[in-house]
Amino acid sequence: MVLEATMICIDNSEWMRNGDYNPSRFQAQADAVNLICGAKTQSNPENTVGVLTIAGKGVRVLVTPTSDLGKILACMHGLEIGGEMNLAAGIQVAQLALKHRQNKKQQQRIIVFAGSPIKHDKKALEMIGRKLKKNSVALDIVDFGEDDDGKAEKLEALLASVNNNDTSHIVHVPPGPNALSDVLISTPIFTGDSEGGSGFAAAAAAAAAGGVSGFEFGVDPNLDPELALALRVSMEEERARQEAAAKKAAEEAAKHEKGEEQPSSSQDATMTESASVTASEADNKRNDITDEENALLQQALAMSMDDPASSHELRDTDMSDTAADDPDLTLALQLSVQDSAKDSGSQTDMSKLLADQSFVSSILASLPGVDPNDPSVKDLLASMQSQSEPQEKKDEDEPKEEK
Amino acid sequence: MSTESASAIQKSQVDLVDFVDWSGVECLNQNSSHSLPNALKQGYREDDGLNLESDADEQLLIYIPFTQVVKLYSVVVKGPEEEGPKTVKLFSNKEHMGFSNVNEFPPSDTAILSPDNLKEKPVVLKYVKFQNVRSLTIFIEDNQSGSDITKVQKIALFGTTVETTDMKGLKKIEDH
Numbered sequence: 001m002v003l004e005a006t007m008i009c010i011d012n013s014e015w016m017r018n019g020d021y022n023p024s025r026f027q028a029q030a031d032a033v034n035l036i037c038g039a040k041t042q043s044n045p046e047n048t049v050g051v052l053t054i055a056g057k058g059v060r061v062l063v064t065p066t067s068d069l070g071k072i073l074a075c076m077h078g079l080e081i082g083g084e085m086n087l088a089a090g091i092q093v094a095q096l097a098l099k100h101r102q103n104k105k106q107q108q109r110i111i112v113f114a115g116s117p118i119k120h121d122k123k124a125l126e127m128i129g130r131k132l133k134k135n136s137v138a139l140d141i142v143d144f145g146e147d148d149d150g151k152a153e154k155l156e157a158l159l160a161s162v163n164n165n166d167t168s169h170i171v172h173v174p175p176g177p178n179a180l181s182d183v184l185i186s187t188p189i190f191t192g193d194s195e196g197g198s199g200f201a202a203a204a205a206a207a208a209a210g211g212v213s214g215f216e217f218g219v220d221p222n223l224d225p226e227l228a229l230a231l232r233v234s235m236e237e238e239r240a241r242q243e244a245a246a247k248k249a250a251e252e253a254a255k256h257e258k259g260e261e262q263p264s265s266s267q268d269a270t271m272t273e274s275a276s277v278t279a280s281e282a283d284n285k286r287n288d289i290t291d292e293e294n295a296l297l298q299q300a301l302a303m304s305m306d307d308p309a310s311s312h313e314l315r316d317t318d319m320s321d322t323a324a325d326d327p328d329l330t331l332a333l334q335l336s337v338q339d340s341a342k343d344s345g346s347q348t349d350m351s352k353l354l355a356d357q358s359f360v361s362s363i364l365a366s367l368p369g370v371d372p373n374d375p376s377v378k379d380l381l382a383s384m385q386s387q388s389e390p391q392e393k394k395d396e397d398e399p400k401e402e403k
Numbered sequence: 404m405s406t407e408s409a410s411a412i413q414k415s416q417v418d419l420v421d422f423v424d425w426s427g428v429e430c431l432n433q434n435s436s437h438s439l440p441n442a443l444k445q446g447y448r449e450d451d452g453l454n455l456e457s458d459a460d461e462q463l464l465i466y467i468p469f470t471q472v473v474k475l476y477s478v479v480v481k482g483p484e485e486e487g488p489k490t491v492k493l494f495s496n497k498e499h500m501g502f503s504n505v506n507e508f509p510p511s512d513t514a515i516l517s518p519d520n521l522k523e524k525p526v527v528l529k530y531v532k533f534q535n536v537r538s539l540t541i542f543i544e545d546n547q548s549g550s551d552i553t554k555v556q557k558i559a560l561f562g563t564t565v566e567t568t569d570m571k572g573l574k575k576i577e578d579h
Contacts, residue, residue, distance in 0.1 A: 130459040134432045
């Protein structure tokens with residue numbers, strides 16, 4: 001989901017008339033461009049894409065970076081084939097177009113389709129590459145079509161001089177039965193740097209491969225959102241049922257460790273939390289599917305995976321909902337309240353700090369208007385200390401007991 | 404005059420590192436393993452082993468926005484004798500500069516660093532030009548020895564703040 005402005009450089013030189021890609025090199029290129037534009041705009045709605053041609057009479061910008069997909073597709077119509085490709089000029093114009101993008105926060109990227117022979121030498125290309133790197137512009141190169149000696153080398157050299165932490169890629173597509181776009185879909189050019197693949201790309205891949213898709217439950221949310229949601233709900237219910245069963249068993253053990261901040265019991269607390277949340281959610285879902293419970297689902301999943309500290313915020317919202325439902329649940333919730341009260345490392349650290357009288361008195365001394373020698377302040381300190389001491393004693397005892 | 408420049412860090416001047424808006428800090432042409440926080444952030448910049456290094460060539464363009472308006476008094480640039488910066492141009496309140504347009508505007512100040520400066524002697528700036536600074540752009544044009552890589556160990560900015568409201572600091576009054 002990187003925010004990006006992309007300029008696509010299309011090769012519309014005479015070499016594109018060749019039919020070694022189906023139906024013609026130029027058509028295959030156009031299809032690939034369409035797909036790329038779609039993928040970019042889908043992965044982040046604020047992405048912009050622009051198109052320019054690097055052959056013909058000269059480098060010509062067809063559309064400046066925009067997020068309007070229709071405009072981009074429209075400009076691809078009626079393109080003339082002819083002339084010779086001027087790679088250096090094309091890249092420089094693309095860089096200029098990116099420099100004047102509306103949203104300066106976007107990362108800059110150029111995608112070049114290099115289908116005809118390259119007349120520049122390696123040195124010149126390397127200089128261009130270095131200039132791109134200096135201005136933090138990433139470059140993707142699609143090497144297809146003509147394969148004269150040195151072309152692949154030159155392009156590799158160009159890539160090496162631009163590449164900064166693998167943000168730039170090169171793809172060599174030899175002529176063959178596979179369409180150019182199909183080959184590109186599986187490359188990092190489509191899937192972005194180290195992303196698992198945008199939804200669009202994965203869907204396209206699924207359609208192309210006609211088989212295994214990368215989605216949960218084997219259903220594309222784009223195609224059939226209700227089915228995907230229903231499958232997800234039933235998975236959650238099953239999981240909640242299993243967790244409730246596990247929770248009941250864990251509760252027996254949890255009861256023996258009241259008021260403790262054991263890792264195991266706090267995990268139980270989180271499990272009960274998530275179980276209660278998902279249980280209430282499951283109820284809700286049967287009646288009313290809203291956005292709110294999606295948020296709850298996310299939180300429940302996050303909680304059951306993450307540390308107990310995150311369960312705090314949710315407690316308040318959950319308690320009122322679920323208290324009435326189930327006596328076991330209420331017991332578990334009360335337990336978790338107790339746990340959470342002493343839960344999370346940060347809180348015990350706090351109480352330990354507060355117990356450290358010297359620390360507290362130094363803080364008090366720095367506060368204006370508070371005299372640490374004031375008897376009322378002293379009483380307060382003493383009471384706090386006595387409170388934290390039995391807690392600490394319990395903390396120490398129970399781990400020994402368990403182990 | 405000489406006493407002033409000797410104690411260039413006067414009592415009213417503070418180190419402006421606390422007022423840097425880290426979310427907007429940018430550096431062009433930096434080597435990703437030797438990046439700007441190595442030279443700018445408290446703690447990292449004291450470590451001489453951690454440098455900011457340039458990547459493709461010897462120039463560096465650093466953009467530092469502040470959380471409030473500041474007046475800039477002096478600047479300390481510390482670097483190694485050979486690869487430390489030489490010509491440093493400072494631009495105030497110019498956003499999103501690139502290497503191509505850096506020569507189009509006259510800089511607010513230019514400093515040619517001597518080896519003394521590279522040993523942490525502060526460079527006193529034209530104070531009048533830096534009275535109302537929201538963001539600072541530092542363009543390091545070349546280095547002492549003319550090598551391909553410029554290394555900077557520390558960049559410290561000294562000045563005072565102008566009393567402006569830091570919007571992020573606005574908090575709702577809590578009921579006690």
